[in-house]
Amino acid sequence: MTEVADMPHDGGTRTPDRLRRLASRLLSGVTAQSDRLITEGLAQVDARKWHYAVLASLQEHGPGSQATLSRRTGIYRSDMVGVLNELAERELVERAPDPDDRRxxxxxxxxxxxxxLRRLDKVLDDLHDELLAPLTPAERDQFVLLLTRVLDHHARQAPHPPTS
Amino acid sequence: MTEVADMPHDGGTRTPDRLRRLASRLLSGVTAQSDRLITEGLAQVDARKWHYAVLASLQEHGPGSQATLSRRTGIYRSDMVGVLNELAERELVERAPDPDDRRxxxxxxxxxxxxxLRRLDKVLDDLHDELLAPLTPAERDQFVLLLTRVLDHHARQAPHPPTS
DNA sequence: TTACATCGTTCGTGCGACTAACGCAAGCCG
DNA sequence: CGGCTTGCGTTAGTCGCACGAACGATGTAA
Structure with missing residues (x-):
């Protein structure tokens, strides 16, 4: 099963496997692993990614309307409905009509x-330890920093209305 | 650790916005942007992400069966069928029965x-420049390196059969 | 031969991102 | 006041991608 035919034959720079160096592909791959890990881990405590996002946002920024939460977490308001249903079912949040604005x-x-939320914090902490296992603490910080810079640069006017 | 109603009130470390620091969330966000960018960019030359993956794999590792390509690119063999149909339609690849193994x-x-493929290489190069715009060349290398380390660590036995 | 593995293919599922459209309520602005 | 526009919560639906199940045809090992 010899496969020679073309041979890498790079144009000068010794660069094998372009696929493996492509940032976009690496991102997809790592995110896929990350999502699997997080989703499975959270499932074991009957939670999903969004649950954490919403709960954390509520704890840190205080109560808010569904639209506000949607902007804070990046979840579409169409999907927020379902998430809040799940959270309300479990009595983790309360959904009450706003007397000042009946919408x-x-x-x-x-x-x-x-x-x-505290439980989820612990779980997520462990999961991230597993996810970033091959990186030293310093590298993890760098990693987060780089990701943040890239994200902020593109988040200017990408998704829905120029979020607050 | 008592809790003070809502208020940020961090437990010691001045760490606001846990959401923004979560590696998993950052990854999702950046990958989302990346995917959008790449997909749109490639669409303008009538291509998709997988087209590149398959073509690059063919060029660098030579011809192969669909299953081989599937393993090399990470595309599921169920989806490979469609991708190859598209590529064959455009006459970018040839699909011929293997006389040595009629399967x-x-x-x-x-x-x-x-x-x-050369065209796609250029396009992707530009797109990655845009994607990683906020990073210096050194930081881009670091970024790719960190991503690679994390990916390799988890790719050991995650998706389908222990790929070659 | 029998048993098992692999290949290409089709079909189907589940999920996340995203749009469209609705009924309702508020906020202008004339 | 009446009309317009905007924002809200909700329902429904689209699209693409990752993944699994199963099948017929073929190859391989017992």
């Missing part, structure tokens, strides 16, 4: 929600 | 395919 619901985190 | 098809890149 809105005010979402508040419950005591149980805060407890659950 | 297989031997996929070969055509001259036109090689030409197209």
């Amino acid at each position: 809105r619901n005010v979402i508040t985190i419950t005591a149980q929600g805060r407890r659950h | 297989r098809n031997v996929i070969t890149i055509t001259a036109q395919g090689r030409r197209h």
